[in-house]
Amino acid sequence: MNYDCAVKGENISKKFKTFTLDIPDLRVPKGFATALIGENGAGKTTLLNMLSGIRLDYKGELTFFDKYSSEEKERRADVKNRIGYTGTGRYYLPQWTVSDVEEISSLLFDNFDRDEFERYCRELAIFPDSPDGVALKKKCSALSDGTRTKLMLAGVMARDTDLLLLDEPASPLDPLMRDKLCQMIGDYISDGAGEKSVLFSTHNISDMESITDYAIIMEHGNVVECGFVEDLKEKYILIKGDAQDAEAASKILYTMTKNPYGFEGICLAENLDKLAGMNVSKEIPSLFQISVAVMKNNTKMVLK
Numbered sequence: 001m002n003y004d005c006a007v008k009g010e011n012i013s014k015k016f017k018t019f020t021l022d023i024p025d026l027r028v029p030k031g032f033a034t035a036l037i038g039e040n041g042a043g044k045t046t047l048l049n050m051l052s053g054i055r056l057d058y059k060g061e062l063t064f065f066d067k068y069s070s071e072e073k074e075r076r077a078d079v080k081n082r083i084g085y086t087g088t089g090r091y092y093l094p095q096w097t098v099s100d101v102e103e104i105s106s107l108l109f110d111n112f113d114r115d116e117f118e119r120y121c122r123e124l125a126i127f128p129d130s131p132d133g134v135a136l137k138k139k140c141s142a143l144s145d146g147t148r149t150k151l152m153l154a155g156v157m158a159r160d161t162d163l164l165l166l167d168e169p170a171s172p173l174d175p176l177m178r179d180k181l182c183q184m185i186g187d188y189i190s191d192g193a194g195e196k197s198v199l200f201s202t203h204n205i206s207d208m209e210s211i212t213d214y215a216i217i218m219e220h221g222n223v224v225e226c227g228f229v230e231d232l233k234e235k236y237i238l239i240k241g242d243a244q245d246a247e248a249a250s251k252i253l254y255t256m257t258k259n260p261y262g263f264e265g266i267c268l269a270e271n272l273d274k275l276a277g278m279n280v281s282k283e284i285p286s287l288f289q290i291s292v293a294v295m296k297n298n299t300k301m302v303l304k
Ligand SMILES: Nc1ncnc2c1ncn2[C@@H]1O[C@H](COP(=O)(O)OP(=O)(O)OP(=O)(O)O)[C@@H](O)[C@H]1O
Pocket: 016, 017, 018, 019, 038, 039, 040, 041, 042, 043, 044, 045, 046, 047
């Protein structure tokens, strides 16, 4: 499938004392929602920090919107303004009030819309007890983790951007709000008519699967699998079989869970013929099942 890229990376690398991120070829397709998946410490935040400009001390070439180098993106306000970012840390200072967030955002970003910000505050039910749905005097330090994340999302959604980089946006959110987040990302992509893209890291793969078009799976600083979800669901197959075939199948399956009656696991579609003669059924795996299989197959952790 041919597609343009919101971000392209060539030979991206960053060395820490005990960790190296090394990605020869990174592609974030334009017009889609991309999930960045990987175990703790795989390098997702490090990569998002590079893309957002928080971290510039890396090697390699990044190209934004098929046109702008990382340096150009940092230098040109018109390009930087097209990119929105939310992180997991204390992005807004604790002493800031919601009014400060609004004020500072409108000073920092040309395209920040105060009415939209307040609309998102109401839509995300950030201040359900406030009569107008926006508690401008409330300090960030008085907000829960989830509410702070919702405030960051309101702040970034209130800007006119073409690329959202969201680091773990779903983690602190309750299930209702994860659903809302999916809806917001879905609307952002569809309103963008092929021009707007989202890259979000997540451990909540199942909750975010409905809006994930493309997935990048990382392990220990490397991309170990990537592709459109519909293609991954053809590349990998969920196999269920009888207990008597479990041992033979375990040599072919990426991962296997067993019980006294049978087994299930993920295998590459290209290896299906190796299961010939076994009494197995085939199903389309979920992105969660594919991700766990790929992560288990590539992890350097000792899993017991
Ligand atoms: N400033 C730093 N100095 C040294 N090592 C660092 C630094 N920042 C990150 N690392 C290391 O880089 C690795 C990747 O960290 P990163 O936060 O990118 O992982 P992650 O995939 O986002 O993890 P998680 O899912 O737990 O949030 C880790 O081993 C971490 O210890």
